[in-house]
Amino acid sequence: xxxxxxxxxxxxxxxxxxxxxxxxxxxxxxxxxxxxxxxxxxxxxxxxxxxxxxxxxxxxxxxxxxxxxxxxxxxxxxxxxxxxxxxxxxxxxxxxxxxxxxxxxxxxxxxxxxxxxxxxxxxxxxxxxxxxxxxxxxxxxxxxxxxxxxxxxxxxxxxxxxxxxxxxxxxxxxxxxxxxxxxxxxxxxxxxxxxxxxxxxxxxxxxxxxxxxxxxxxxxxxxxxxxxxxxxxxxxxxxxxxxxxxxxxxxxxxxxxxxxxxxxxxxxxxxxxxxxxxxxxxxxxxxxxxxxxxxxxxxxxxxxxxxxxxxxxxxxxxxxxxxxxxxxxxxxx
Amino acid sequence: xxxxxxxxxxxxxxxxxxxxxxxxxxxxxxxxxxxxxxxxxxxxxxxxxxxxxxxxxxxxxxxxxxxxxxxxxxxxxxxxxxxxxxxxxxxxxxxxxxxxxxxxxxxxxxxxxxxxxxxxxxxxxxxxxxxxxxxxxxxxxxxxxxxxxxxxxxxxxxxxxxxxxxxxxxxxxxxxxxxxxxxxxxxxxxxxxxxxxxxxxxxxxxxxxxxxxxxxxxxxxxxxxxxxxxxxxxxxxxxxxxxxxxxxxxxxxxxxxxxxxxxxxxxxxxxxxxxxxxxxxxxxxxxxxxxxxxxxxxxxxxxxxxxxxxxxxxxxxxxxxxxxxxxxxxxxx
Numbered sequence: 165x166x167x168x169x170x171x172x173x174x175x176x177x178x179x180x181x182x183x184x185x186x187x188x189x190x191x192x193x194x195x196x197x198x199x200x201x202x203x204x205x206x207x208x209x210x211x212x213x214x215x216x217x218x219x220x221x222x223x224x225x226x227x228x229x230x231x232x233x234x235x236x237x238x239x240x241x242x243x244x245x246x247x248x249x250x251x252x253x254x255x256x257x258x259x260x261x262x263x264x265x266x267x268x269x270x271x272x273x274x275x276x277x278x279x280x281x282x283x284x285x286x287x288x289x290x291x292x293x294x295x296x297x298x299x300x301x302x303x304x305x306x307x308x309x310x311x312x313x314x315x316x317x318x319x320x321x322x323x324x325x326x327x328x329x330x331x332x333x334x335x336x337x338x339x340x341x342x343x344x345x346x347x348x349x350x351x352x353x354x355x356x357x358x359x360x361x362x363x364x365x366x367x368x369x370x371x372x373x374x375x376x377x378x379x380x381x382x383x384x385x386x387x388x389x390x391x392x393x394x395x396x397x398x399x400x401x402x403x404x405x406x407x408x409x410x411x412x413x414x415x416x417x418x419x420x421x422x423x424x425x426x427x428x429x430x431x432x433x434x435x436x437x438x439x440x441x442x443x444x445x446x447x448x449x450x451x452x453x454x455x456x457x458x459x460x461x462x463x464x465x466x467x468x469x470x471x472x473x474x475x476x477x478x479x480x481x482x483x484x485x486x487x488x489x490x491x492x493x494x495x496x497x
Numbered sequence: 498x499x500x501x502x503x504x505x506x507x508x509x510x511x512x513x514x515x516x517x518x519x520x521x522x523x524x525x526x527x528x529x530x531x532x533x534x535x536x537x538x539x540x541x542x543x544x545x546x547x548x549x550x551x552x553x554x555x556x557x558x559x560x561x562x563x564x565x566x567x568x569x570x571x572x573x574x575x576x577x578x579x580x581x582x583x584x585x586x587x588x589x590x591x592x593x594x595x596x597x598x599x600x601x602x603x604x605x606x607x608x609x610x611x612x613x614x615x616x617x618x619x620x621x622x623x624x625x626x627x628x629x630x631x632x633x634x635x636x637x638x639x640x641x642x643x644x645x646x647x648x649x650x651x652x653x654x655x656x657x658x659x660x661x662x663x664x665x666x667x668x669x670x671x672x673x674x675x676x677x678x679x680x681x682x683x684x685x686x687x688x689x690x691x692x693x694x695x696x697x698x699x700x701x702x703x704x705x706x707x708x709x710x711x712x713x714x715x716x717x718x719x720x721x722x723x724x725x726x727x728x729x730x731x732x733x734x735x736x737x738x739x740x741x742x743x744x745x746x747x748x749x750x751x752x753x754x755x756x757x758x759x760x761x762x763x764x765x766x767x768x769x770x771x772x773x774x775x776x777x778x779x780x781x782x783x784x785x786x787x788x789x790x791x792x793x794x795x796x797x798x799x800x801x802x803x804x805x806x807x808x809x810x811x812x813x814x815x816x817x818x819x820x821x822x823x824x825x826x827x828x829x830x
Binding site for chain 1: 671731
């Protein structure tokens with residue numbers, strides 16, 4: 165079996181650390197692992213398979229001899245370094261948004277559109293966290309009866325923003341309980357015990373960049389420019405996992421029972437749906453788990469035919485690091 | 498000006514305490530104020546207009562001489578005591594759900610359907626908190642262009658459940674930060690740093706009682722059985738104020754600009770809608786405020802014609818105590 169030289173770019177971030185952990189957990193066939201980060205984070209040490217690896221500063225020539233680079237370093241890093249990596253013969257799998265809508269870059273969820281990976285020209289993109297878990301849950305229904313319209317409200321955890329946001333929620337919460345002044349640094353408003361209807365920046369139509377991603381990326385992944393997604397993306401005071409309320413207008417009738425059955429059979433989905441005994445997906449339940457959890461599957465009261473459901477997944481795992489590594493697994497298959 | 502003998506039933510609860518405060522704040526014309534509660538809470542003392550009032554135990558004969566009784570004591574209390582009060586000549590305004598769908602009981606939001614109050618036969622009902630703020634925000638759009646369908650996801654604070662839930666969120670949060678065991682008493686799952694897609698109990702269709710209320714009560718208040726409301730009601734770790742993501746299919750076209758203008762003119766609504774500079778309604782902003790705050794007004798991407806918007810209000814005030822007292826003001830007008 166071939167083994168690969170793999171680099172993680174942005175290795176010290178919340179997603180980068182999960183990538184390193186998952187590469188080990190899933191026994192990705194690695195010959196050599198390079199951990200790359202900014203000058204500020206270089207020198208830190210991580211353990212990988214009991215071996216200590218020092219984080220190196222990301223430079224223009226960092227990709228010599230690297231087969232696969234997993235990027236999670238932000239837009240500017242992707243913009244500058246991904247083309248350099250491709251020139252060096254590396255295949256880049258980018259967790260960021262910079263290349264997602266590039267027509268030359270496939271946007272991949274391995275369970276949903278694996279065949280699109282063949283079109284890659286050196287860069288493959290990983291979808292946005294809130295898109296991935298939604299599209300995984302839509303796909304079995306889409307295949308069975310078709311989908312015309314989706315309305316989605318999100319309940320997104322702070323870890324999607326990064327380590328500094330996790331610390332901000334914790335510190336603001338402590339300050340609130342102890343009656344101290346509350347410092348606001350990462351988000352535009354206090355996040356502790358508050359709800360912020362903003363993720364990303366707003367365009368002139370009043371939609372946020374996160375909301376537009378959910379429309380554009382869903383269309384690209386499903387190869388269907390007729391599907392509409394109207395999303396409201398919202399930050400909530402939760403550390404990890406995103407929850408989503410999803411209302412679906414299907415093309416043909418489907419019963420909730422059949423939808424549950426198709427969802428449960430689909431790779432990567434776990435159905436938890438006995439609300440009468442308090443069993444439904446929860447943010448806390450999804451933390452650290454690979455699955456997309458689906459519950460509260462019911463007939464929609466507006467869309468007919470249609471369904472409503474509640475979808476929860478760990479935004480750092482299936483929403484980011486796990487899906488990136490599943491793309492790498494698909495690539496080498 | 499006539500002054501009234503007023504009783505507050507459930508005076509020591511989260512809503513009851515707000516009722517007493519608002520009666521004073523709005524200078525409701527009171528001759529005598531009776532504070533009534535269970536045997537357990539009797540004997541507590543509250544100040545009303547600098548006068549100390551002792552809470553009395555609620556009994557079958559508590560309503561002799563009472564003109565108006567504001568009930569917020571739970572279903573069993575309403576069921577037993579409201580008819581006794583009516584027999585004693587008292588007009589009951591009930592904050593609970595027990596009488597809301599009774600055809601003999603008007604369900605009133607004073608800004609929305611004041612004329613319905615004339616039909617009362619001794620009992621008037623106050624709508625559910627999540628319904629009230631939604632219907633206030635729908636009404637100016639409904640009047641201008643008609644509404645066919647509404648899809649709503651809620652972000653509801655723990656204070657809607659009562660004082661013990663406020664304490665549970667605070668205590669679980671403290672325990673989480675300090676690494677202590679987390680006690681779960683009020684909710685079926687941990688609420689601190691978690692999201693619960695359950696409010697009330699579930700029926701066989703998979704909808705919760707709170708979600709069904711949002712459909713049934715909206716139809717009753719708007720006197721329109723053709724409007725559909727598909728809701729997902731969700732508890733979030735916030736102390737006070739409910740937020741709602743609302744997608745509206747209108748009958749005729751309306752621009753977001755006109756909708757904002759009509760909303761801002763409507764009594765009780767404040768529009769905050771400059772998302773590009775971080776201005777939109779927040780749970781924390783609504784705490785202790787009378788208004789229904791509306792923002793993020795935009796064209797919906799699924800409903801055409803349609804709008805999406807974000808609506809926040811204090812669930813204990815416009816969602817409960819304030820609306821109850823506004824009904825009383827309408828009654829005596």
